[in-house]
Amino acid sequence: MIDITTRAQHLEKLLGAPWDAANPAGFAAVVAADEREETAPAAEAVLDEFGLLAEFVPRALGGRLDRIDHMIELMRSVYRRDPALGLARAGQLLASVNVWTAGSPEQRAAAAELLLGNRRIACAFHELAHGNDIAGNEFAARRAGSGLVLHGRKESIANLDLADALVILARTDPADGPRAHSQLFLPAGLLAPGQVRRLPRFRSVGMRGVRLGGMEVNGLPVPDGLLLGAPGTGVETASRAFQVTRLALPAMSTALLDTALRVALHHTRRRRLYGREAADLPMVRTTLAEAFADLLVCEALSRTAARALHLCPESGSVHAPAVKYLVAGVLTDAVQRLATVMGSEFYRRDGEHAVFQKIVRDVRPVGFGHIARAACLSALLPQLPGLLGRARRAPDPVPAALFTAEAELPEPDLSRLRLVAGGRDPLVSSLGTVLDEDLPAAVRPLAEEHVRGFAALCEAGAVLRPRQLSITAEVPVRELAARYTVALAAAACLGVQRAATAGEFLARPEWLQAALVRLGGMERAVPAGLPPAVEDALIEELLHRDDHNLSFGLTGRPYA
């Protein structure tokens, strides 16, 4: 097994220097491809050469997936160049996690073989008429003799026209209810033109290079053996398997902020205004420092939650929607603020910074694609009373490997993912003992503020009534779920700093101060500013990484 550092460096080398206008996988090529609503062909070829899809295939099936945090990290290299290039590949993770979770040994082997051969598996779940309400899906697989007959429409499916196979969510029971749907894993060759009409490609504002297709199926017979898992388990399988993707996709997307920050630095360090670098203007400096802090918050939460999928998979039903909600929100806001310091340069579709306007468009689907942020709060809310109650009474023990820099992790076991956490959340539990730790003096008041905030949340949770938790929950009640995600992120940042190797940037208190201030601001209407010394430390690190071509997230890896 080749370690993550070697793999990431190899991929970076293949992708080449991002700013080089002659690099067919660089920013210029990526923007030109986006104008054609494509991904750069040379970049696609690099990913095939690297065998990127093997990163999604479990080791037992011949792939390289043994750590979800590493898979995410590697995918960030792709997303940093072009988020559409990343999503067009990561979209196949949506299909394959369902196969790894519920497939028969033959189905798992077949899916692995496709991905290892650089072929595509589309995930055909979405129906425009039902949006996030997948249990409302109507695409039907009706029993007919010993087989099934398919009817219905599916829209906005990534890679549908290129796919060799599909995972489809279909209604197998006309009566409503959570057992009404099943999943099918079907070779694309079965989509006979006589019964399947391909819908025109969907055109989108962002992620333009992702080919979104649709199909209308009218009486297509397929064999019964294509069912993925037992009949009626389609929604259940998705609810478990998608914990991986609802966490991993936003986690990969932190690379959009890395690129936005890189371009903003590139521009404002060269732009001279009023006799100085624009990057030296206090307003610009603050925006850059805050965006850096926001990126570290997103990566700390997503890395910890990804490790939790290995260490305490039963908490995935809480962590996955929490990551999606918080990370998508923070990324979108941070990119928006950076657009303001880009000024008119942000608006340009040509020139060396044109990739910025693409990032501004590409970041939007992080908030609604796969599942809406709002739906994530709806998913968290019914779990809150149990989570908050348990956090007060009997906090769960915290596995050290959640935070340690080079933690050893057991291989992921998707069969241990549950629909609910049963109140168990070791990450949030870690807030319980944080004040007993040897905290840097400057961090302590901020940590105390978060611990107090969480205690107040627990009080609010204790008086929640069942009827307040449904899909029609009022906004102030849903806010409690949002505050829970802030507590998780604070716990993750505290843990990451505590476990960092002495002498490294992550072991320093400044970024943690910044992170806790930013998170504190999400609980109040008016965010506090960063102390000047903290801002200085962040800017110094940012410039150092920019000068040395290092990535801006937790790991600061060499970036080609």
Next chain:
Amino acid sequence: MTTYGFDRAAPSEIQSWLVERLAEYLPDLGEAVDPHRQLGEYGLDSITVVAFAADVEEQLGIPVDPTAIWDYPTVSELAGYVADELAGRRPQAA
């Protein structure tokens, strides 16, 4: 650790406890929950089912996955399931 307001060995008592508990989730229901009617017919959405399952798990101290409610979709069937779980007559839910 858990205090029950009913005899945990008697499915009928579990059933009436579940009926009362469920009423908390259905504030607009003018009548008592019919133990033999499908919960879906009461408009119990998937989100509420998660809350209800977590609640029953919390109160009874046994694991109750929402799938248990999917598979035993009336109060009467659910009471039978819960009684078996409490009596340890069933292998642990997966």
